[in-house]
Amino acid sequence: MLTAVLIGTSCSLLGSFLILRKSVMIGDAISHSVLPGIVLAFIFTEERAALPILIGAAVFGVLTTMFIQFLQRKSNVQEGAAIGISFTFFFALGVIMIALSTGGNVDIDQDCVLFGEIASTYLDKIFVNGYFVGTRSILTIAPVLLIVILFVVFGMKGLRLTSFNEDYAKALGINVNAWNYALLMLVSITAVLSFEAVGAVLVVGFLTIPPASAYLITNNLSKMLWLSVVFTLLSAVGGTLLALTLDVTISGMIVSVAGILFLLTWSGKIIMTKSKKIEKLSEV
Amino acid sequence: MISLEAHNLTVAYDKVPVLWDIDFELPTGKIIGIIGPNGSGKTTLLKTIMGLIKPASGYVKVFEQDLDEVRQRVAYVPQRESVDWDFPASVQDVVEMGRYRKNSLFRRLTQTDKEIVANAIEKVKLTAFKDRQISQLSGGQQQRVFIARALAQGADIFFMDEPFVGVDATTETAILDLLTTMRDEGKTVVIVHHDLQTVSGYFDHLVLLNTRVIACGPTAEVLTQENLSNAYGGQLTLLSKIQSIIKEKEFPIREKGFEKR
Ligand SMILES: Nc1ncnc2c1ncn2[C@@H]1O[C@H](COP(=O)(O)OP(=O)(O)OP(=O)(O)O)[C@@H](O)[C@H]1O
Ligand SMILES: [Mg+2]
Numbered sequence: 092m093l094t095a096v097l098i099g100t101s102c103s104l105l106g107s108f109l110i111l112r113k114s115v116m117i118g119d120a121i122s123h124s125v126l127p128g129i130v131l132a133f134i135f136t137e138e139r140a141a142l143p144i145l146i147g148a149a150v151f152g153v154l155t156t157m158f159i160q161f162l163q164r165k166s167n168v169q170e171g172a173a174i175g176i177s178f179t180f181f182f183a184l185g186v187i188m189i190a191l192s193t194g195g196n197v198d199i200d201q202d203c204v205l206f207g208e209i210a211s212t213y214l215d216k217i218f219v220n221g222y223f224v225g226t227r228s229i230l231t232i233a234p235v236l237l238i239v240i241l242f243v244v245f246g247m248k249g250l251r252l253t254s255f256n257e258d259y260a261k262a263l264g265i266n267v268n269a270w271n272y273a274l275l276m277l278v279s280i281t282a283v284l285s286f287e288a289v290g291a292v293l294v295v296g297f298l299t300i301p302p303a304s305a306y307l308i309t310n311n312l313s314k315m316l317w318l319s320v321v322f323t324l325l326s327a328v329g330g331t332l333l334a335l336t337l338d339v340t341i342s343g344m345i346v347s348v349a350g351i352l353f354l355l356t357w358s359g360k361i362i363m364t365k366s367k368k369i370e371k372l373s374e375v
Numbered sequence: 376m377i378s379l380e381a382h383n384l385t386v387a388y389d390k391v392p393v394l395w396d397i398d399f400e401l402p403t404g405k406i407i408g409i410i411g412p413n414g415s416g417k418t419t420l421l422k423t424i425m426g427l428i429k430p431a432s433g434y435v436k437v438f439e440q441d442l443d444e445v446r447q448r449v450a451y452v453p454q455r456e457s458v459d460w461d462f463p464a465s466v467q468d469v470v471e472m473g474r475y476r477k478n479s480l481f482r483r484l485t486q487t488d489k490e491i492v493a494n495a496i497e498k499v500k501l502t503a504f505k506d507r508q509i510s511q512l513s514g515g516q517q518q519r520v521f522i523a524r525a526l527a528q529g530a531d532i533f534f535m536d537e538p539f540v541g542v543d544a545t546t547e548t549a550i551l552d553l554l555t556t557m558r559d560e561g562k563t564v565v566i567v568h569h570d571l572q573t574v575s576g577y578f579d580h581l582v583l584l585n586t587r588v589i590a591c592g593p594t595a596e597v598l599t600q601e602n603l604s605n606a607y608g609g610q611l612t613l614l615s616k617i618q619s620i621i622k623e624k625e626f627p628i629r630e631k632g633f634e635k636r
Contacts, residue, residue: 111462249480252472256458259524262425262451264443264477310508312463 092331094229095293095345098285099323101236102297104243105278107319110302111254111312116171117156118298120178121275122282122291124155126185129283134192145280152279153272155181232284239277243316250274251312289342296346297323304349304356322352377439378403378532378563379424384433386416386423392586393419397433399582399591406558407565408574408594411584412607417567418454420584421534425451437532446477450530452521454537460510460517467505469520470496473527495527498553515546522550532563539568551577574598 109118128151132143155177162173243250252260253270260267278298285294305318330345337344377400384397394416401407409417422428424435426442437445450473473495474488484492496505499519504512509520518538525533539547554564558579568574574581574594581597583589583606590602 111459113459245481248475251464251468252475255462255464255469256453256472258422258425258427258453258457259451259472260475261427262446262449263475264446265475265480266477306463310463310510311465312468315463 092327094232095289095327095331095341096324097229097232097236098281098289098294099297099301099327099345100320101232101239101281102285102294103301103319103323104239104316105274105281106298107302107305107316108250108254108274109278109298110306115299116174117159117275118278118282119295120159120174121152121155121279122285122294122298123178124181124185125151125279125283126182127151127188128279130185130188130192134188144283148279148283149276151181152275152282155279156272156275232281235277235280235284239281242273242277246270246273247313289345293342293346296349300346300349300353301326304353307353307356307360322349322356326352376403377401379435379437379565380439381420381424381435382433384420384423384435385431386419386428387431388419392431394423394430395586397584397588399588401563401565401582401591402580403563404558404561405563405579406554406577407563407580407582408578409565409567409582409584410569410571410574410606411589413569415585415606417569417584418536421451421536421565421567424534425449447529448531450525450528450533452525452533452535452538455514455518455521455541457536460512462509464509465506466496466501466509466512466520466523467492469509470505470523470527473524491529492527495523498526499523500549514541515543518542519546519550522553530562532565533557534565536567537569538566539570539573571603 106115106118109115125148128147128149129144130147132147135143158177158181159170159173162168162176163170166173168176249260249265249270252263252265253267257267260270282291282294285297301319301322302315304322305315309315309318326345326349330348331341333348334341334344380400381397384394385392386394397420409420411417419428423430424437424442435442437449442449470492471484471488474484474492493502493505496502499522501516501519501523504516509517512520518541522535522538525535538550542550554566557564566578568577575598578594580592581594582591583597583602585606589606590597590599
């Protein structure tokens with residue numbers, strides 16, 4: 092559950108900016124296409140060490156973005172198509188690489204990649220001098236979350252400006268590409284770490300659903316970020332508890348709860364605006 | 376003094392030239408119009424000047440220097456439709472962006488910055504709306520937010536893309552008054568504009584554009600029937616419109632010339 096909360100917070104902070112940039116699908120694409128990066132890192136280092144895998148993933152995250160932009164510019168296909176091409180291609184590449192390099196007999200499990208198994212992450216405990224210090228996924232995701240939070244807090248101005256008005260940022264001489272790549276690299280890294288723990292579906296869910304719910308009900312960027320974290324907490328905690336009582340998959344339940352929260356927010360908003368209109372009418 | 380110069384500038388999208396061998400110089404302390412028909416490359420010219428598009432050949436200089444060296448002194452007001460007004464930001468948030476600087480992006484805004492921002496908002500008469508979310512503004516108010524942001528930047532030259540589109544007559548006059556004040560303080564204002572009817576009343580200086588520079592100079596010299604028909608082509612309806620415009624403009628222009636003497 093803690094894993095889900097950490098991953099979710101990280102995802103929803105980053106996802107907020109993806110939504111504002113209207114490039115949520117890029118997050119989706121990245122979360123799938125980092126797979127070859129993971130596999131490559133694994134083949135070369137022969138272990139599930141965090142650092143090479145992170146680097147591999149970050150590289151492929153950036154490659155994917157560049158590939159998408161390249162396709163769009165050179166072949167004039169629409170953005171959606173360019174994204175679809177890139178991520179299915181990279182994901183398939185990753186799956187083939189797994190099969191070829193290992194004969195299907197490794198630690199990287201294809202089902203795990205898609206759906207993850209958050210319930211088993213607690214089995215992977217790390218002990219230092221015999222003391223339990225945390226599960227591996229918590230220990231890897233916590234620093235990343237810290238970096239994401241620092242990035243968002245200190246980079247707020249840059250993120251706000253480049254997300255709202257890229258041309259103006261460029262006109263001020265700000266390196267817009269650096270900001271874009273920094274954001275997408277963090278998305279890749281988060282996606283990769285979340286892969287084993289929660290699977291690609293939950294990553295995309297966290298990237299989009301809580302920020303979208305928050306976007307519906309606020310007009311202020313900082314509030315939007317806070318609210319999306321709140322939505323994440325509610326879905327992660329609620330989803331886990333529900334899954335345990337109903338004995339179903341945790342990832343699936345978390346996404347479902349997030350989705351239900353989104354629908355509730357949305358209908359709440361519709362009712363609010365309607366009743367405001369009625370108030371206005373009755374005033375007249 | 377020259378505020379802006381372009382030399383041998385050629386810009387192409389997918390190898391189709393949109394601007395061809397552009398060459399002109401603009402004076403300082405004037406309100407300058409860039410006019411031309413739809414698709415004549417006005418927006419492209421502005422974006423090239425701001426360094427958003429790389430030219431295929433040629434170069435631009437602002438205050439006789441490369442753009443990178445004078446960026447602080449150059450403000451850009453993009454077309455209003457170029458951004459998403461549903462973005463969660465208030466008037467204040469957007470105008471503050473005018474104080475963002477490349478090398479202090481990670482620092483908080485100072486008290487001076489805040490005062491400059493409040494001042495800019497006051498100048499465009501939006502103080503009452505400063506905490507309003509930008510989607511809840513009218514088109515004219517949104518345009519003024521963009522102008523306030525440029526003012527907050529404290530620039531000496533302003534490039535504005537169609538600032539009068541979707542703006543009512545009152546706001547248009549208000550904006551024009553503001554631009555006139557700025558000019559009188561020695562600022563240079565370059566505006567992309569498409570309404571031929573108002574050209575002679577608004578601008579001191581004109582660049583008439585249609586892929587090439589058709590004419591460039593003081594408004595009275597540029598607004599000739601020959602130049603306009605060169606820029607706008609030979610369509611009869613347009614030509615007759617142009618003739619009426621030229622008749623209309625004779626009076627105000629004579630008046631302006633009179634003032635100078
Ligand atoms: N991103 C782009 N890719 C390809 N062609 C473009 C692009 N932007 C503009 N063009 C083309 O370049 C030409 C000039 O466009 P531009 O926007 O500079 O014209 P404009 O003078 O600003 O027109 P308008 O008065 O309609 O705003 C047009 O023919 C347009 O189709
Ligand atoms: Mg234009």
